[in-house]
Amino acid sequence: MGFLNLSFLWTMIMPLIVIIYYFFRKKYIQQSVSSTLFWREIMKETKVSPYLQHLQQNALFYLQLFALLLMMFVLLQPYIKTKNISGEQIIWVVDTSSTMLAKEENETIFEKHKNEMLALSKKLGGKAVTIVTVGAEPKIVLQDEKNRARIERAIQQLQVTYSHEDWPNTMDFLQSIIGKKSTAVYIFTDAIEPKQLPKRTKNIKWIVQGSEKKHQNISLQRFGAIQSAEGIEAIAQIENQNQKSQQTTLKIYNANQEEIARKTINLKANHITKVRLDNLKSTDALTARLTANDEYAADQSMSTLLATDSSQIFVDQSLHQLISKAFQSIDSSASTISSNQLESIQSKSILVTNHTDLLHQSKNPILLIGRDDKKALKVDGEVKIIDPKLFSYASIEDIYVEKVYPKVRNAKTLVTVGDTPLIQQTENGHIVVLMDLQMTDWALHPSFPLFLWSAKEKLTAHNSQLGTFKPGEKRVVSLPESKKGIDIYTPNNEYIKSIADGGSFVAPSKPGLYYVKTDSDPLYFVVALEQQEKTLSEGTSFQYGELSKQNTINKDNSIFSTILIIMILALLIVEWEVQRRYGFTN
Incomplete structure (x- = not known):
């Protein structure tokens, strides 16, 4: 504790003046009374409680003296010294990766660091703080904030994003916002190596709060499944990252989260165990869960989708060569076949052709480019998109079209040239482009391959x-x-x-x-x-670097001033009441 304004020490004479005045005041006056009948009774009461009688007789004196002392303290401005966080600029970097969910005693590492930040927020001393989260990319949650309530609210709202932390990108980002200010950078993580931090230490102090505990963990490293003639075959890899052998139970669930299999496994210490499960019931997806007693649960579950036959693309060789090349750049498995072979394709593969009859005969999804049963007619007008969903990634309104084929009946128009349909979609989902590449400059625009990709995605949207x-x-x-x-x-x-x-x-x-x-x-x-989030690393807490300005002492006098002023007001009220009752006799 100290005083900010010692120049007001001269005010100490004010209470002394009051004391001296009371010493020299006239204490007794001669008074004639008619009788001393009750004098002895009064003296008895005085002797029984002399201090109380003295206080009653001199209450106004003590109240005035106390009020003057309090006013003197207010003028001297007393304060309390508190130690604050050093640095002109304060940055808190918070790791939000999955491994922050590892438990330490009764709370996770993430919860522990949030409590540490809440404690530090009380020591900011009015300094601004910036909070940056680290996941797949760094993100500023709060920037140059001084309001303590907002800082605490931002801390409480922090959540784990499960993404692996990208420290190199984060360090480059931090260097860009630090500038030349004296900066204290707090890193709240589970583990980070000193070599991962920038080498710059001038005017920067790095304070790393890590987890020094070696955690117990059993991890489901990999899980996959394939469809076979007998049913579904699944395989799992389980890693025991502990120094002791343990037993765990592997449970398998279908897409509706119904348990369809379980197996008890004995795991050797620091060893990967492969588990195979056969003849599982058919389903769209499988989920594997471990029942293990460890300190990290996020890596005990994995899901996988059952492999399905991917839709292959077959392009009619009678079409322009640029069409097949564009599809091969999108999907390397795209093939060019003759028109006679198109009808023999029985799978759900995409057919790219100009044979209009296949729109009704084939069960395959079809992209019709041009028509072989009609003649093209000249058209004039601007290209206008009616339904933009197929063209959300690239507009085609800047292309030139010379001719178009007649429209397909009972099909929805997606794009027009003037009032003439250019691109349509049939009731059963086929996409129709009513022109050949020779009738337009579309192939010279970047929107052409993007349209083919969108059409492919649209035609294969029936997959589960x-x-x-x-x-x-x-x-x-x-x-x-x-x-x-x-x-x-x-x-x-x-x-x-x-x-x-x-x-x-x-x-x-x-x-x-x-x-x-x-x-x-x-x-x-x-x-x-x-x-990377399936292995727990043993971290440590450390700091390095020095700050040129160590503004760590805060002199807080706001509490004292408020309390003293309230006390003075209360004393004035009490003094007024004493004067009202007893007058100015003393």
Whole structure:
């Protein structure tokens, strides 16, 4: 404790003046009384409680003296010294990867670091703080914030994103925002090596808060399944990362989260065990879960989609050569075959042709480019997109079209040239382009291969899978149209989020099996934990670097001033009441 304004020490004479005044005041006056009958009774009361009688007689003196002392303290401005975080600029870097969910005693590493940040927020001393999260990419959560309530709210809202932390990219990002200021960088993580930090130490102090505990972990490293004649065959790799042998149970669930198999396995210490399960019941997806007593549960579950025959692309060799080359750049398995062979394709492969009769005869998805049963007619006008869903990645309104074929009956028009249909979609989903490449300059535009890719995705949208994603991965995905909108659910029908019409597909953060709810069959997809997040590293806490300005002492006088002013006001009220009752006799 100290005083900010010692120049007001002269105010100490004010209480002394009051004391001196009371010493020299007239204490007694001569008074004639008619009787001393009650004098002895009064003296008895005085002797029984002399201090109380003295206080009653001199209450105004003590109140005035105390009020003056308090006013003197207010003018001297007393303060309390507190130790604050050093540095002109403070940055908190928070690791949000999956391994932060490893437990330490009764809480996870992530929860422990959040509590540490809440404690540090009380020591900021009015300094601004920036919070950066580390996952697949660095992200600023809070920038140059001084308001303690907002800082604490931002800390409470931090969540694990399950993505593997990208330290090199994060360090480059930090260097760009640090600048030349004296900066204290706090890194809250489970483990990071000193060599991963920048070599720059001038005006920067790196404080790493790591996890020094060696965690017990049993990890489901890999899980896959294939369809065979006898049923589904699945294989799992389980790694015991502990120093002791342990026993665990592997449970297998179908797409509806019904248990269809289980197996008890003895795991050797620091050893990978392969487990095979045969003759499982047919399903669209499988989920494997371990029942293990360890300190990290995020890597005890994996989901996989059952391999299905992918749709192959067959291009009619009578079409322009640029069409087959464009499809081969999109899908290396695309093949060119003769027109006679198109009818013999029995699988769900995509047929690219100009044979109009196949629109009614073939059960395969068809991309019709041109027509072999009609003659093209000259057309004039601008290209206009009626339904933009197939052209969300590249517009075709800047192409030139000389001729088009007559429209296909009972088909929805997607694009027009003037008032003439240019691209259509039939009732059974086939896509029709009513021109040959020789009738347009479309092949010279970048929108041409993008349209072929969109058409391929549209024609294969009947598949029951979307694939495997990383946590929070953003990817271009062709989704089927839905009147009710597109929603993402867990296999237990728990709603996750909705995807806006034409919006980007962003996978959920938490690993597991999900499905997209459409007007027809659900589309399953898997969010898989990255392999780096299946091994726990033993970290440490350390710091290095020095700051040129060590502003670590804060002088807080706000509490003292507030309390003293309140006390003075209270004393004035009490003094007024004493004067009202007893007057100015003393």
